[in-house]
Amino acid sequence: MxxxxxxxxxxxxxxxxxxxxxxxxxxxxxxxxxxxxxxxxxxxxxxxxxxxxxxxxxxxxxxxxxxxxxxxxxxxxxxxxxxxxxxxxxxxxxxxxxxxxxxxxxxxxxxxxxxxxxxxxxxxxxxxxxxxxxxxxxxxxxxxxxxxxxxxxxxxxxxxxxxxxxxxxxxxxxxxxxxxxxxxxxxxxxxxxxxxxxxxxxxxxxxxxxxxxxxxxxxxxxxxxxxxxxxxxxxxxxxxxxxxxxxxxxSYTAVTTLLKGRGIDLDHKRFLILQGEVESISQMKAKAQNEHEDGLLEYLEDIIGTSAYKDTIEKSAIELEALNDERSERLTRVKYVEKERESLEERKREAETFLKNENNLAVKQSALYQIYLWDCKKKATKEEKLVTQLTAKLEEDQNKHKGLKDEVQALENEHNARVKEYEKIDKETSEILKQLAKIDREDVQMQENRKHLKNKEKKATKALAADKHALSENQSWVRNHEADLIKHQSELEKLERNLEAAEEELENIRQSLKGKTEEFSQQIEVHQKELAPWTAKIVAKQSEVDMAQSEHDLLQEKAKNQRSNYEDALEALNTLKNSQASKESEIVELQESINASAGQIANMERKIKEMATRESLLRDRANLARNRAEEGKASQQKTQSRSAVLNRNLGAIDDKYDVAISTACPALDNIVVDNVEVGQQCVEFVRKNNLGRVSLILLSQLPKRNLNPIQTPENVPRLFDLVRPADPKFAPAFYSVMQDTLVAEDLRQANRIAYGKQRWRVVTLDGQLIDKSGTMTGGGTRVMRGAMSSTLSTGEYTPEAIAQLEHERDQAEAEYKFFQQEKLSLERELSSTVVNVPKMEMRLSMFKMDVEASQKRIRESEKRVEVLRNEAEPKPAEVAKMKQLIKKATELRAEVTSIKKNAQSIEEKIKDLQNKILDAGGVKLRAQKSKVDGLREQIEALGDRSTKTKVAKNKAEKDVVKLSAQIAKHEKELAEVSEDLEKLEREIKEKSQEAVGIRKRGEEAKQIMEEKKEQMEEMKHELDAKIKVINKIRTAEVEMKNQLDDLKQSLSEVERRVKHWKDLLQELTIQEVDYDEDEVVAELQEIPETELGMIDKHELEQQIQMLEQQISSAKPNLSVLEEYKKREEEYLARAKDLEEITLRREEAKKAYDELRKRRLDEFMAGFQIISLRLKEMYQMITLGGNAELELVDSLDPFSEGIIFSVMPPKKSWKNISNLSGGEKTLSSLALVFALHHFKPTPLYVMDEIDAALDFRN
Structure with missing residues (x-):
């Protein structure tokens, strides 16, 4: 730098x-x-x-x-x-x-x-x-x-x-x-x-x-x-x-709020690392020694944000401790009072139970009596209303339907009269139809005859025309042949003249060559003279050959034509026979169909008669089922709710078997109940009211059996199958007392059945009983009767029984309607069959007439075939003649050949000489000679044709004679057929006029029948409707009278019971009890009717019985109740105080635990993130070292604090306080950067953070 x-x-x-x-x-x-x-x-x-x-x-x-x-x-x-x-x-x-x-x-x-x-x-x-x-x-x-x-x-x-x-x-x-x-x-x-x-x-x-x-x-x-x-x-x-x-x-507040909102941490100032602040982190202890210092725990808690919980947790702990002390004091007081109260608990419970039972008994008895009284009043009101309504309705119905019976009787009489009238018209119509069928058959016969005559006329006309045409043709051939012969003669004469001239010319040429050919001519002349007899013989013999051959050909053609006519006639005969066989087969089928239809008509008429009888039965059955269903509905309307035991008969049997069932089944008076619980209630009721002994049948305890009908000896009825239960569910009860007891007509039959291969229990109609063991009882002058009625009582109509009656009604009506449809269908089928039978008979007649005509034609064809068969075979004379002609022609040809052979040498000599002459005469002579030869050949050919024409003319003349005879025969036959047809047409016209009148009468009769039938059906419907109404009226009247009697008797009984329950209510009192203000016994009050209907009466009766037993056996000390009440009040007051302080203590403890848990969860979450980031930062800064934050107490991080352990590169783990200045700075910076990761801020400002770093770090 x-x-x-x-x-x-x-x-x-x-x-x-x-x-x-x-x-x-x-x-x-x-x-x-x-x-x-x-x-x-x-x-x-x-x-x-x-x-x-x-x-x-x-x-x-x-x-x-x-x-x-x-x-x-x-x-x-x-x-x-x-x-x-x-x-x-x-x-x-x-x-x-x-x-x-x-x-x-x-x-x-x-x-x-x-x-x-x-x-x-x-x-x-x-x-x-x-x-x-x-x-x-x-x-x-x-x-x-x-x-x-x-x-x-x-x-x-x-x-x-x-x-x-x-x-x-x-x-x-x-x-x-x-x-x-x-x-x-x-x-x-x-x-x-x-x-x-x-x-x-x-x-x-x-x-x-x-x-x-x-x-x-x-x-x-x-x-x-x-x-x-x-x-x-x-x-x-x-x-x-x-x-x-x-x-x-x-303002300051707005600015700081704005900057905090943008993520700048102005509270903890972590974004700002001033001079010397990095080293201060390394000097922090695991936990502050007092509240004025900051340890590493407090430093991290302040950044994570859990330091805010410290004051709140401390205050919550103080509050919780104070509440625990107060609760312990109040709990001691409650236990003391509770011990005194528990010493009185047993005696208090006895007295309390006694008083509760007495008052509950009075309340429940009051409720029960009010229910009884309410039931009686309700029943009385309802029955009075029903009596009034039934009386008025009975009078109204009697007045309304007074004249209905007369109307029904009048309708029945009128209906019967119309039935007779319909039957009469039906009979007349049947006669008309028979006449019409007869006329139709006759008409068919005549039509068939006319058809036959028409065919015959047609054939005769056709044959006449053919013969006339053949006659005309043969006559034309005769004329033609005569013309041809004249023509041939004329041509022959002309050819002969030409030949004569040609020969003359030839002779002239020869004469001119006489010097040259004279010798030859003389020789020829000599030879010709020699040849002349031979030539004459050849001509004569050849003429005989041609005549014989022509005659043979005519005979052969005649035989061929006769054979062809025979074959045609035979084929026509076979066709007629096949057609007749087919028609005969159809006749057999039609006859079978007619016979079957006749049988069907008879069966259907019989069935319709039977069905008419059954229709009446089904109609009565449907009316009866309908009346029973209506009766059941009416009965149900007046039936009142009863106890679980049905106080009525549960089955019925025909009066015929009254003695038999009364003798064989003494258990018919047993009471039938649903289950064991109801049976116990019945027994208790009988015992309580001293009603004597009763026998009960429990439906739920009866075994399940197959109640279907069984096969019995001699097909006698089983007694159980004869009983009609009011409801199918009662069938097992009847079977339990009857089993498979059989009913015999008399004692003789009973002995046969009872002592057979299988032992049976049998009872006779007169009351004699044979048991399976062989013992016999009954007989004598007194017999048992009346154990079971033949009809079910009014009260027996349960909803299931009514549903069964309605089902039977619907089934009967459906069966009746179905039967009507079936009958109508059968009547329509009968009508159709009756109409079809005449048609089939007519067709049968037509086929029979066709067969008869066919048989006649077959006989004629057979005759013709027989004639033609005889003609088809040549006659012996003709065969002999044909053989003779063939032999003659053969012999003549042989003679001609022999003659020609004999004359051949002469002809050859002449020919040689002529050739020499021709050679001498040159072309001219040859030409003339050729001309002469040609004319001679023409004359010879013309002679042959003339011969054949003569033969054909002779045959045509014979055919003209034959055809003239046939034409006369056909004309006579046509005249006879025309006369027969004219006569038949007159008969057909007469029958047709007669048939029109009969058919018109038949149509009118049918129309009248349809009208009468429609009127009958309308009247029948009206009559059935009125009968149905009458049956309903009768049933309703009987039912209403029975209901009135029952209602009046029941109303009297209800009034007596009302007075009884009122008296019992007046006697009831209730004791005043003040031992428990929270549980006050209700006074004896009148229960509203809406609530009375919701009370279970049977359950109330059982509760009253139990209370009476408990009261009679109790001996309580009632004075303990007051003392217990005082102890109870004191206990409740102390318990309420304890409950209040306990609730406050639990709420305080819950809040204290939640604060501690929240502080721990939030701190550990932040601590893990910071520790992880610290490790990452230190490894990145030192390129291989390691650092981590450790909890001194892993179970409670807030008890001992946090230590900062560091492992510089290539060194061992040390506490941060034991590191060099540069190592402390790097470790602190790693922690600072880890904190920045945990809570990032948009900007960080650090002032000379590398001041303590040496060259190595």
Whole structure:
């Protein structure tokens, strides 16, 4: 470190260090983290430095030490004026650039020379001092501006007396410190006084604050606009001062409050480390010896803030001790009085119980009698009202429905008459339908006949037309053949003339060549004469061959045509037979369907008759179920609440089995109860009222059994199955007394059943009983009757029974409606079937007629097939003739061949000679010869054609004769068919007119039937409705009469009971008891009706019975009650005092414990944080040492205090008081920095903290 010569007053040198501060953190003033550090947290000074609080640090250093004491690379300075002071960092090079003559050990820098990469954090604004303005303050004359300061660390260095400490004094001045803290006696002495600046009136110091946002890099930041804060203080010669905030007058309180709000700790002044204060920390004891001293415990408690609890805790302890003493005194008094009271407790309890029981008995008896009385009055009022209502309603209903029976009878008579009328019309309609069906069948038959005749006419017409067409064609062929023959003859004559001319021409040519060819001609002539007989023979024989072949071909074609006609007829016959088989199959199916439909109609008619009977039964059953349900509802309305025992019969049985069940079941008079508790109440009631013996059946104790019907010998009924329980829940009770007892018609049947393979208990209808053991009882002149009624009594209609009756009613009505729908469906099916049967019969008739016609056609076809079969096979004469013709033609061809063979040599000779002549005659002769030959061939061909035409003409003439005969036959057949058709059309027309009349009558009859049926149904509905009303009226009248009788009898009984309960109420009294003012027995009062309804009467009866037993057995001493009362009052008064003091003591103890716990918790939390930071700071400062704060008493840190143990590098653990001066300073600084971590502040000011540091430290 270097410096310039001592400056004039107000001058100084500042150096700015271009590196990150050793004390820094991530954000502005905030609460430090309280997490417990891991070992890694303290392993690296660099890591811990990144967690420090960034703040303005002003380090004021003395320069009394020579600049050579620092390493050359750690010093650098530049002079600046006092008007432009800067925040500086440690120098890096001497200003003069000189280096020490001998190098000293180089001290390692506390901060890396390169910026440390900080973790990504949220940037928050923080408060910094931007600059200071001093006006005439101490050694600074005029207006001196110091700044701008560095955002993190600034050192102010200079020689002694240069005014470094005055910067701190300026801060203290603005922060409101007294003049003595600034080394002056009074405020006026702070005003600058020097030559040339005498008699100044005041001095002023301004501190300019602002908020910034830290940016990456040691010098980068962003100033927040509008965050400037200027705090100033002005002192005057009269020793007064004024404060200003942003140039506005303020006060000391406002300024200090503002600065405290910005995080500056003005209470403990930790941001300010003055000269000598570092060493004072190392001299602190573990705990102060008296209240006027400060130990390390008090120093830390003051910073942590738990010292504020000390006075409060002490006061709370004194208060708690006083309350404990007072409570002990009062507790002794209470125990004494309690002991005297407990000696009277037993006798007092006996007397108290006795009086309570007597009064409670009277109160409960009064309540019970009032309940009985209220029940009776309520019942009487209700029954009187019901009597009036029922009487009026009965009279009204009787008058209202007086003539309804006559109306019902008239409706029944009219309905029966209409039923008979409907049946009559139905019968007439059936006859009409039968007639119509008959006419329809006849019409179908005639239609089928007409169809057959039409087909026959059509076929005959078609055959006639075909024959006429064939006749016309054959006649045309005859004419054509005659014309062809004439034409052939004409052509033949022409060809012969041409031949004659050609031969003449040929002869002329030959004559012209006679000299040359005469010899040849003569030879030819000779040969021709020889050939002439042969040629004549060949021509004759060839003509015979052609005739024979033609005749054979005609016979063969005739046979072929007859075979084809036979095959066509046979195919038509097979088609007719297949069609007939199909129709016969359909006839069988239709006949079966008709028979089945007839059976169905008979069954449906029978079922409809049966259903008509059952419909009446179901209607009566539905009416009965409806009446029973209505009766049950009416019965329920008059039923009053009774006790748990149902005082009525629980079942009914048909009168037929009255003697049998009365004989077999003597236990029918047993009382049925729900459970054991109700049974005990019944027994107690009977015993109390001396009602004799009763037998009870407990439903809850009965075993569960299968109550379904069982298979019995001879299918006799089981007695249990004949009983109709009022409620299904009572069935087990009946089974328990009847078991599987069977009912027989007589004793003979009973013996068969009882003594079979399985023993049975059997009773006969006349009362004879055979037990399983074989014993027989009953018989005689007297028989048992009346044990069970045939009908359930009015009172037996429970809600469950009524629900069952309503279910039976709904089921019966649903069954009746379903049955009606089923019957209607069956009637519709019957109607549909009846309508379909005539249609099927008509189709059957049509098919039968088709079959008959088909059979007729088949017979005709079979005849024709038979004829054609005979014709298809050639006749023996024709076959023989065809064979003869073939043989003849063959023989003739052989003869022709033989003749030709014989004449061949002559022809060859002639041919050779002719060729010679032709050769001699040349082309002309050859041509003429060829012409002659061609004409001869034409004449020969024309002769062949003429022969064939003659044969065809002969055949056509024969066909004309045959077809003429067939046409005459067809015309005769058509005349007969036309006559039959005309006759049939007349019959069809007559039947159609007759059918129209019958069909019209049928439609009218059907319409009348529908109308009558609709009228009957309407009348039936009306009649059913009126019958239903009559049944309801009768049921209601009987029910109302029964109810009136029951109500009148019940009303008389109720009036008697009202008088009885009033008398008992008058007899009740209550004793006056004053032994306990807090528990006063109520007087006998009249209970409101609304409350009476909420009291459980049965529980009240049981309580009264228990009280009576307790009173009768007690023998108390009533005089002890007064004495006990006195002791009780005294005890309660003392106990109340004890309770009050105990409550106060507990509250004081709770507050004392809470204060101590809060002090301990807060102190230990802060202590752990400070201790951890101390370790980190010391390790960072000393590069390897260790330091920690230790509790002398780990269980109570406030009893013995705290010791500061240090282990300098390469040394052992020592108490701070045993360290050297430099080591003490470093240890104290580590603690100071740890405290700054615990409670950070925006700025720290330290004055010559390195004064005690030697070269090593």
């Amino acid at each position: 270097t410096h310039s010569p001592p400056p004039q007053l107000g001058d100084q040198e500042l150096e700015e260090h271009d590196f990150e501060p050793a004390i820094a953190n991530e954000s502005g003033p905030s609460t430090p983290p309280t997490r417990k550090p891991s070992p890694e947290d303290s392993s690296s000074p660099e890591d811990s430095s990144s967690q420090l609080q960034q703040a303005d640090v002003i380090n004021v250093e003395s320069t009394t030490m020579d600049e050579d004491a620092l390493p050359a690379d750690a010093t650098s300075s530049q002079p600046i004026s006092s008007q432009q002071s800067n925040m500086l960092a440690p120098p890096s090079q001497s200003q003069s650039g000189s280096r020490p003559s001998s190098p000293l050990p180089k001290r390692t820098s506390l901060v890396p020379t390169e910026p440390v990469k900080e973790p990504t954090i949220e940037i928050v604004p923080r408060l910094v001092i931007e600059k200071m303005v001093l006006v005439n303050f101490k050694s600074y004359a005029g207006r001196q501006e110091i700044g701008p300061f560095h955002k993190s660390f600034t050192s102010i260095v200079g020689p002694n007396g240069s005014g470094k400490s005055n910067v701190i004094d300026a801060l203290l001045f603005v922060f409101g410190y007294r003049a003595s803290k600034m080394r002056q006696g009074k405020l006026s002495e702070l005003i600058h006084n020097s030559s040339g600046a005498e008699d100044l009136d005041s001095c002023t110091v301004e501190i300019h604050f602002c908020e910034i946002l830290d940016l990456p890099g040691p010098d980068n930041f962003e100033r927040i606009q509008g965050s400037t804060l200027v705090v100033a203080r002005q002192a005057y010669q009269n020793n007064s001062s004024k404060y200003f905030i942003n140039n506005f007058a303020s």
